[in-house]
Amino acid sequence: MTASIPAPEQIRAAWDTLATDFDDLVSPRTITSGETLVADLGVRQGTRFLDVAAGTGALAIPAARRGASVVAVDIAPTMIERLRARATADALSNLDAQVMSGEELDLPDDSVDVAASLNGVSLLPDFDRGLAELVRVTAPGGRVVIASFGPLPQTEFVSFFMSAMRTAIPDLTPLPTNPPPLPFQVADPETMRTKLLHGGLTDVSVLTPTWEWHFPSADAYWSAVATSNPIVARLVVDLTASQRDDVVRVLDGMFRERSGGDPGAGLRNVMTIGIGTK
Numbered sequence: 001m002t003a004s005i006p007a008p009e010q011i012r013a014a015w016d017t018l019a020t021d022f023d024d025l026v027s028p029r030t031i032t033s034g035e036t037l038v039a040d041l042g043v044r045q046g047t048r049f050l051d052v053a054a055g056t057g058a059l060a061i062p063a064a065r066r067g068a069s070v071v072a073v074d075i076a077p078t079m080i081e082r083l084r085a086r087a088t089a090d091a092l093s094n095l096d097a098q099v100m101s102g103e104e105l106d107l108p109d110d111s112v113d114v115a116a117s118l119n120g121v122s123l124l125p126d127f128d129r130g131l132a133e134l135v136r137v138t139a140p141g142g143r144v145v146i147a148s149f150g151p152l153p154q155t156e157f158v159s160f161f162m163s164a165m166r167t168a169i170p171d172l173t174p175l176p177t178n179p180p181p182l183p184f185q186v187a188d189p190e191t192m193r194t195k196l197l198h199g200g201l202t203d204v205s206v207l208t209p210t211w212e213w214h215f216p217s218a219d220a221y222w223s224a225v226a227t228s229n230p231i232v233a234r235l236v237v238d239l240t241a242s243q244r245d246d247v248v249r250v251l252d253g254m255f256r257e258r259s260g261g262d263p264g265a266g267l268r269n270v271m272t273i274g275i276g277t278k
């Protein structure tokens with residue numbers, strides 16, 4: 001059975017509600033990972049760089065720090081507000097952040113050198129449309145980059161949470177896996193490759209690096225994951241305080257097992273990063 005797709009207004013509102021906590025708890029990690037990605041892409045002074053579904057700047061902030069001329073767009077106004085605040089704090093006058101849907105970019109054809117999205121276009125209900133927009137605005141010879149979490153079992157940022165929920169609350173309805181939840185729709189490297197080729201890109205490569213995100217405690221991890229996506233936020237909103245405590249207790253055990261007894265642990269996320277040339 002296919003889950004019903006929320007209307008764009010509901011999607012915008014759901015992300016907007018999470019934006020402030022997302023900026024505080026998740027973005028510091030995605031920005032650090034984004035630094036690695038934009039460096040590997042060779043983004044530099046003068047690169048015309050677009051970050052779609054930018055959140056509060058996972059790729060946009062690192063690209064701007066490298067001197068690129070950056071446009072960052074996101075559907076959620078509070079994400080953009082927070083992104084602008086980050087840019088101002090870093091004195092990044094080369095970063096223009098706008099509220100805009102990735103499914104309908106208000107940007108000219110052939111206008112950027114690199115059009116990229118981290119866990120953004122990959123979670124759109126109409127992935128093909130989001131990809132087509134990235135391709136449209138990329139100049140011939142430029143690159144389109146879609147970075148997604150890898151398959152769910154290899155994305156510990158999510159799988160730790162799901163596993164602890166199942167252990168602590170055995171009658172919980174788990175996330176459907178076939179088809180996978182939208183954030184994992186192109187997590188399989190072959191699916192990513194096929195989609196990019198069908199989108200008209202050439203020289204397609206798919207990289208699968210592991211990004212580690214460290215959390216100082218199970219409690220800190222819980223707060224971050226609960227604000228990372230409306231699907232997760234919906235799963236936790238109905239938990240009682242005691243159910244929540246049970247899940248965090250299970251997570252604490254998982255963290256200590258991972259780290260040899262320490263309360264903090266590094267969670268490994270295999271990424272699926274598709275790169276193609278227009």
Ligand SMILES: C[S@@+](CC[C@H](N)C(=O)[O-])C[C@H]1O[C@@H](n2cnc3c(N)ncnc32)[C@H](O)[C@@H]1O
Nearest residue numbers: 015030053054055058074075076101102118119
């Ligand atoms: C998981 S967050 C990723 C944010 C950022 N790229 C990062 O990695 O930190 C997904 C983002 O997609 C945005 N988003 C969802 N649907 C969108 C759409 N149709 N157009 C643009 N942004 C969208 C949300 O507002 C949210 O900021």
